[in-house]
Amino acid sequence: MIAGTKSISKAILAHHCFAKLVSRLLGTRGTLCHSFGIQNIVFSAHFGHKIDVAEFATQHDSEVSYDAMVFPGARCRMHGAPTSILLFTSGNAVVTGAKSEEEAVQSYHVMHQQVAPYFLEASEPHKNKGERYNTRV
Numbered sequence: 001m002i003a004g005t006k007s008i009s010k011a012i013l014a015h016h017c018f019a020k021l022v023s024r025l026l027g028t029r030g031t032l033c034h035s036f037g038i039q040n041i042v043f044s045a046h047f048g049h050k051i052d053v054a055e056f057a058t059q060h061d062s063e064v065s066y067d068a069m070v071f072p073g074a075r076c077r078m079h080g081a082p083t084s085i086l087l088f089t090s091g092n093a094v095v096t097g098a099k100s101e102e103e104a105v106q107s108y109h110v111m112h113q114q115v116a117p118y119f120l121e122a123s124e125p126h127k128n129k130g131e132r133y134n135t136r137v
Contacts, residue, residue, distance in 0.1 A: 049119035050123045057074050
């Protein structure tokens with residue numbers, strides 16, 4: 001299993017590098033990599049607006065689980081989207097479960113259509129952690 005790559009091509013490259021490393025450790029000329037498959041694509045997104053998540057959850061209670069006292073995000077499993085989505089009032093979302101880039105994009109568009117009526121004021125995405133905490137040089 002390979003986790004944390006930023007693209008499918010980098011995952012394939014990591015797969016080949018790992019196979020090469022294993023063949024060196026085993027002292028063989030090479031190992032055959034018979035199968036490579038994407039199991040789960042996880043990505044973050046920003047809708048460009050803050051979202052009234054409480055009202056969204058109330059109107060879509062069969063598809064959305066939300067309790068702000070337990071967790072600040074709504075857990076969504078929308079009809080027509082093959083993924084699960086964590087939706088936050090800031091307009092940020094984390095999407096998981098896509099098997100391809102096409103499914104990932106489709107899920108974002110389905111969710112955008114569902115969430116658009118609950119948009120509040122425009123917002124900017126949060127900076128990534130490296131910029132926010134100045135951990136990267």
